[in-house]
Amino acid sequence: MKKVLLTAIGGSSAGTKPISTSILSAVLKAKGHQVVFFDSTFLDLGFPLDGEIADRVLQFKKVDWGRHNLRRDKTVDAKAAFLAVVEREKPDVIAASAMSDMYRHTVEFLKLAKERHPVPAIVGGVHATILPEEVIAEGCVDALCVGEGEEALLEFLDSLEGSTIRRTDIKNLWIKKDGQVFKNPVRPLTSLERLPFLDYSIYDERQFLRAYDGRIIKSGDLQDKRGCPKKCPYCANAILNTSIYPGTRINYYSPERFVEEAKHLKLTYHLEFFKNFSEDILIRPIDDFARMAELYAKEVAVPFTVDTYPLSITEEKAKLLKKMKCASVSVALECGNYHYRKNVLRRDYDNDTFVKRLRILQDAGLRTSTLNMIGLPYESRKMIFETLEVNRRASPSVTCVTAFFPFRGSPLGDLAVRERFVDPELVKVRRSDASQSILSMPQISSDEIKGIRRVCYFYLNYPRFLFPVIRLAEPETPLGNIVFELLILTQRLKVRLSPILRALGVR
Ligand code: B12
Numbered sequence: 328m329k330k331v332l333l334t335a336i337g338g339s340s341a342g343t344k345p346i347s348t349s350i351l352s353a354v355l356k357a358k359g360h361q362v363v364f365f366d367s368t369f370l371d372l373g374f375p376l377d378g379e380i381a382d383r384v385l386q387f388k389k390v391d392w393g394r395h396n397l398r399r400d401k402t403v404d405a406k407a408a409f410l411a412v413v414e415r416e417k418p419d420v421i422a423a424s425a426m427s428d429m430y431r432h433t434v435e436f437l438k439l440a441k442e443r444h445p446v447p448a449i450v451g452g453v454h455a456t457i458l459p460e461e462v463i464a465e466g467c468v469d470a471l472c473v474g475e476g477e478e479a480l481l482e483f484l485d486s487l488e489g490s491t492i493r494r495t496d497i498k499n500l501w502i503k504k505d506g507q508v509f510k511n512p513v514r515p516l517t518s519l520e521r522l523p524f525l526d527y528s529i530y531d532e533r534q535f536l537r538a539y540d541g542r543i544i545k546s547g548d549l550q551d552k553r554g555c556p557k558k559c560p561y562c563a564n565a566i567l568n569t570s571i572y573p574g575t576r577i578n579y580y581s582p583e584r585f586v587e588e589a590k591h592l593k594l595t596y597h598l599e600f601f602k603n604f605s606e607d608i609l610i611r612p613i614d615d616f617a618r619m620a621e622l623y624a625k626e627v628a629v630p631f632t633v634d635t636y637p638l639s640i641t642e643e644k645a646k647l648l649k650k651m652k653c654a655s656v657s658v659a660l661e662c663g664n665y666h667y668r669k670n671v672l673r674r675d676y677d678n679d680t681f682v683k684r685l686r687i688l689q690d691a692g693l694r695t696s697t698l699n700m701i702g703l704p705y706e707s708r709k710m711i712f713e714t715l716e717v718n719r720r721a722s723p724s725v726t727c728v729t730a731f732f733p734f735r736g737s738p739l740g741d742l743a744v745r746e747r748f749v750d751p752e753l754v755k756v757r758r759s760d761a762s763q764s765i766l767s768m769p770q771i772s773s774d775e776i777k778g779i780r781r782v783c784y785f786y787l788n789y790p791r792f793l794f795p796v797i798r799l800a801e802p803e804t805p806l807g808n809i810v811f812e813l814l815i816l817t818q819r820l821k822v823r824l825s826p827i828l829r830a831l832g833v834r
């Protein structure tokens with residue numbers, strides 16, 4: 328039996344229990360290991376939480392984060408808190424999970440831990456999977472995991488004798504030993520049916536509190552499958568589906584197993600909501616999906632949000648989602664310019680199709696939200712407005728607009744660097760931030776992208792004749808700030824002013 332310090336350092340999504348740490352904890356405990364968890368979400372690492380960024384631009388209905396203590400605790404030194412855990416618990420191994428945004432913080436913390444308590448450290452998650460050469464080069468990293476980690480981590484623990492790593496041939500792992508790096512191949516996909524249920528017991532109670540439609544609700548995070556067959560060049564799946572798991576990395580839970588787990592989580596943690604992290608819930612073949620919907624409606628019936636791909640939407644599946652009590656479906660448009668979307672983003676559906684498919688969900692009584700990126704490589708102001716225009720037509724309940732971030736290793740991220748739209752060193756040290764771009768391109772500056780993002784709520788919801796006024800609020804100049812504040816004020820008073828605004832054509 329080993330004591331494992333599992334970490335999630337540098338995350339920004341309050342109200343989320345990542346599937347990675349939930350499943351790794353469950354798997355470790357099922358084999359008799361002891362798990363201590365360190366999560367930095369509510370500690371201050373110098374960047375805002377996702378909800379705070381969304382608030383700046385009226386992305387969602389406002390919620391009172393402070394009332395539920397969903398804010399960072401600025402009175403605690405995050406690094407000291409981490410070291411206190413390390414020194415108190417004296418783990419046999421540190422197992423760190425990191426996406427790219429989290430990676431820099433994770434390494435900083437691991438370095439500190441290693442100075443005080445030199446035990447093996449293993450890193451996994453999407454960053455180590457995509458950029459293993461970079462990760463293994465860190466002095467504080469002894470091993471890393473490429474792809475799925477359940478079995479690999481267990482084998483790694485079994486191979487430890489004190490601080491000595493005995494085996495160097497564990498599939499999915501790159502292991503450093505005596506100055507040499509052993510790079511092992513990736514094993515076949517995990518058999519999901521054999522996994523234990525997700526372990527939420529490691530999380531702070533605040534990680535159960537999700538903001539949804541202006542309310543804070545007790546929510547769980549789960550998946551009915553892993554992976555997506557597509558290879559959009561800005562997404563990790565472009566790499567996962569080619570160099571890591573050639574072919575299609577898509578792995579389904581059976582309807583029975585998925586529903587059994589959802590029911591268990593609902594009852595154990597008294598949940599009233601779920602976020603289903605499936606990348607496309609509707610890709611499941613119809614018979615299987617119908618079976619899952621029937622069972623879920625009967626046994627669980629907890630509302631949930633989920634994502635899908637526009638072309639996966641059919642009337643039959645939309646009705647089944649409604650039957651499952653699905654609360655909201657997010658559908659990515661990404662860019663409103665058809666040629667760019669098809670040829671660069673490799674997403675081939677025209678704007679009419681997108682609007683029609685969204686309408687199918689809306690007609691089935693489902694709340695919809697669209698996902699969009701702005702400031703994409705080569706994108707112009709005109710193209711950004713095409714994106715806003717398609718959203719105006721589609722009229723989702725929520726339009727999420729995110730500034731494109733060039734994640735390293737993704738084909739589009741690497742292209743942005745090659746084209747010199749961004750300094751390669753900057754990409755290494757900056758986090759993605761939905762409200763601002765780090766790209767500066769000849770046709771549009773990062774300030775202009777940031778400005779459009781700041782006022783896009785108004786471009787999406789106010790009549791076109793007000794666009795020149797809205798444009799004045801884009802730059803963060805004294806005049807821009809005054810106009811922006813006035814627009815915000817208008818919005819806050821919208822309920823009261825709604826009869827007048829309606830007369831002016833404001834939605
Ligand atoms: C669910 C999800 C989220 C959730 C939960 C995040 C999380 N930490 O799991 C939420 C909504 C919070 C989220 C937020 C964001 N996400 Co997200 N998300 C996903 C998604 C769709 C599925 C991840 C998942 O749960 N997979 C299932 C689990 C089981 O797999 P896993 O996490 O990879 O973990 C396995 C292995 O990696 C490994 N492993 C993981 N950790 C460890 C640790 C050790 C020690 C070992 C041995 C193994 C190991 O074992 C695990 C089990 O097999 C992925 C898509 C994808 N293809 O991965 C994007 C993805 C991870 N997200 C991405 C992005 C960009 C974001 C955001 C920045 C979006 C935004 N602009 O707001 C934010 C960042 C938030 C933050 N910094 O905290 C990118 C990350 C790219 C990158 N290079 O980092 C991805 C890859 C999608 C994409 N577009 O490419 N996301």
Ligand code: SF4
Pocket residue numbers: 555556557558559562563564565606636
């Ligand atoms: S459809 Fe979504 S999850 Fe699938 S590859 Fe494209 S961006 Fe990634």
